[in-house]
Amino acid sequence: xxxxxxxxxxxxxxxxxxxxxxxxxxxxxxxxxxxxxxxxxxxxxxxxxxxxxxxxxxxxxxxxxxxxxxxxxxxxxxxxxxxxxxxxxxxxxxxxxxxxxxxxxxxxxxxxxxxxxxxxxxxxxxxxxxxxxxxxxxxxxxxxxxxxxxxxxxxxxxxxxxxxxxxxxxxxxxxxxxxxxxxxxxxxxxxxxxxxxxxxxxxxxxxxxxxxxxxxxxxxxxxxxxxxxxxxxxxxxxxxxxxxxxxxxxxxxxxxxxxxxxxxxxxxxxxxxxxxxxxxxxxxxxxxxxxxxxxxxxxxxxxxxxxxxxxxxxxxxxxxxxxxxxxxxxxxxxxxxxxxxxxxxxxxxxxxxxxxxxxxxxxxxxxxxxxxxxxxxxxxxxxxxxxxxxxxxxxxxxxxxxxxxxxxxxxxxxxxxxxxxxxxxxxxxxxxxxxxxxxxxxxxxxxxxxxxxxxxxxxxxxxxxxxxxxxxxxxxxxxxxxxxxxxxxxxxxxxxxxxxxxxxx
Numbered sequence: 001x002x003x004x005x006x007x008x009x010x011x012x013x014x015x016x017x018x019x020x021x022x023x024x025x026x027x028x029x030x031x032x033x034x035x036x037x038x039x040x041x042x043x044x045x046x047x048x049x050x051x052x053x054x055x056x057x058x059x060x061x062x063x064x065x066x067x068x069x070x071x072x073x074x075x076x077x078x079x080x081x082x083x084x085x086x087x088x089x090x091x092x093x094x095x096x097x098x099x100x101x102x103x104x105x106x107x108x109x110x111x112x113x114x115x116x117x118x119x120x121x122x123x124x125x126x127x128x129x130x131x132x133x134x135x136x137x138x139x140x141x142x143x144x145x146x147x148x149x150x151x152x153x154x155x156x157x158x159x160x161x162x163x164x165x166x167x168x169x170x171x172x173x174x175x176x177x178x179x180x181x182x183x184x185x186x187x188x189x190x191x192x193x194x195x196x197x198x199x200x201x202x203x204x205x206x207x208x209x210x211x212x213x214x215x216x217x218x219x220x221x222x223x224x225x226x227x228x229x230x231x232x233x234x235x236x237x238x239x240x241x242x243x244x245x246x247x248x249x250x251x252x253x254x255x256x257x258x259x260x261x262x263x264x265x266x267x268x269x270x271x272x273x274x275x276x277x278x279x280x281x282x283x284x285x286x287x288x289x290x291x292x293x294x295x296x297x298x299x300x301x302x303x304x305x306x307x308x309x310x311x312x313x314x315x316x317x318x319x320x321x322x323x324x325x326x327x328x329x330x331x332x333x334x335x336x337x338x339x340x341x342x343x344x345x346x347x348x349x350x351x352x353x354x355x356x357x358x359x360x361x362x363x364x365x366x367x368x369x370x371x372x373x374x375x376x377x378x379x380x381x382x383x384x385x386x387x388x389x390x391x392x393x394x395x396x397x398x399x400x401x402x403x404x405x406x407x408x409x410x411x412x413x414x415x416x417x418x419x420x421x422x423x424x425x426x427x428x429x430x431x432x433x434x435x436x437x438x439x440x441x442x443x444x445x446x447x448x449x450x451x452x453x454x455x456x457x458x459x460x461x462x463x464x465x466x467x468x469x470x471x472x473x474x475x476x477x478x479x480x481x482x483x484x485x486x487x488x489x490x491x492x493x494x495x496x497x498x499x500x501x502x503x504x505x
Contacts, residue, residue, distance in 0.1 A: 026161050027150040032210030033143055034168035039203025041172035043114055046180030046196040048321045049344040051075055053329055054189045062189050069465040073268035075322050076461015078129050083454035085137025095233055099142040099218030107204045109135030114197030118190045141450050148434035149217040159431050163362055166427045170351035181344030299436040302500035307452045309379040312486050313425055314456025316386040316479055317418055322464035331400040332411055346411055353419040361423045375432050376497040380490040382425030387483025389417035390476045397472035
């Protein structure tokens with residue numbers, strides 16, 4: 001395994017020579033990344049707000065008329081692959097093209113994917129999902145790495161910078177269901193998907209003009225190899241990618257024409273096994289590697305524990321787009337004070353609460369000073385709060401059992417608790433990952449953080465398959481108990497985890 005070279009360090013420092021106080025007291029490059037991520041999240045959450053509703057809508061309404069099990073399987077497969085592909089995306093950036101180019105190429109693929117879904121056919125629907133998966137794999141993890149590279153090691157502005165960046169994520173997530181959701185549910189599904197593509201194009205335009213403020217951060221691969229080795233790696237990557245695309249195309253045509261009798265649910269099942277094998281294999285390689293220093297090895301163990309806790313959290317939180325989206329559409333009254341709104345608008349509640357309470361949480365952590373909870377404690381709180389949110393839905397599900405539509409207040413309270421859990425876990429985990437990960441594999445290790453989201457999203461999608469097969473109060477109660485107990489079980493291990501993390505707080 002290659003070491004992090006002095007040349008890479010000098011490149012990093014070159015990026016920091018830019019004017020460092022032009023965007024809320026942070027490097028100006030943060031504004032470029034802020035708005036790029038804002039538009040990328042606009043496209044992602046705009047499409048996600050419509051996805052399972054579109055798949056389960058009748059053909060007469062322009063939908064695909066999938067049953068709940070199939071729609072849940074496709075949703076879980078898509079959302080999990082979006083995050084799992086951050087692993088090869090990080091590898092490609094670290095070794096071949098650097099984070100800056102990875103973000104650009106990823107954004108182009110994402111835009112193409114949304115526009116593909118704007119074409120009304122099953123083939124273009126699946127093609128669009130595939131392009132978005134690959135594009136997000138290149139963009140999502142690497143843009144977070146770029147945020148971290150804007151700051152020197154030990155810069156106290158880093159966590160605040162990630163908080164500002166996180167606001168960009170939620171700004172896009174707030175507006176996207178309002179725009180894409182309205183167009184998709186009230187005008188035409190495919191117009192909603194097209195609007196998501198337009199958002200990504202706007203993000204690409206401002207990123208192209210703003211890369212000059214990033215300096216050399218992420219401009220070159222962090223792992224230095226000879227030109228010959230780099231050329232060989234690029235050739236092998238293109239060869240493997242080409243073979244994979246050809247095989248996938250043949251398989252897709254076979255499934256589409258009926259020549260290959262495989263269902264979407266079966267594909268999702270295989271993907272679940274593959275996801276499990278990837279997780280076990282990757283962490284096996286990580287923990288058994290011989291090139292780590294003792295300090296790095298301990299921190300990698302800490303990453304493993306945080307990975308598991310994060311995956312459990314996302315399995316609950318990411319049901320916002322699956323079971324909770326279905327509950328909003330089928331069991332919740334979509335009107336307030338006589339104003340009717342699309343059910344997809346519930347997806348904007350989470351980012352709205354983030355805007356309202358993220359500054360409160362930031363103030364609280366500073367106010368607590370040396371009494372501020374450690375990262376593992378915050379992770380445990382996040383899991384418990386997510387479980388508590390589903391406890392609220394248990395009551396709502398009971399009230400809706402006779403075919404009634406419950407008040408929107410139930411979902412609002414659930415989103416409130418889930419968002420508090422998110423604010424305890426997500427920005428903290430994102431920042432901790434950039435500090436715990438060895439610098440020479442920063443992009444790859446950021447992919448590990450999103451791999452946790454991949455596992456959680458896959459589980460969230462599969463749980464949607466039980467929406468009709470299991471009584472809703474039972475389903476929500478099982479999720480609630482699971483979340484609360486998993487959070488409580490993490491608390492006794494806080495001190496050992498902190499020792500593994502070392503000076504990273």
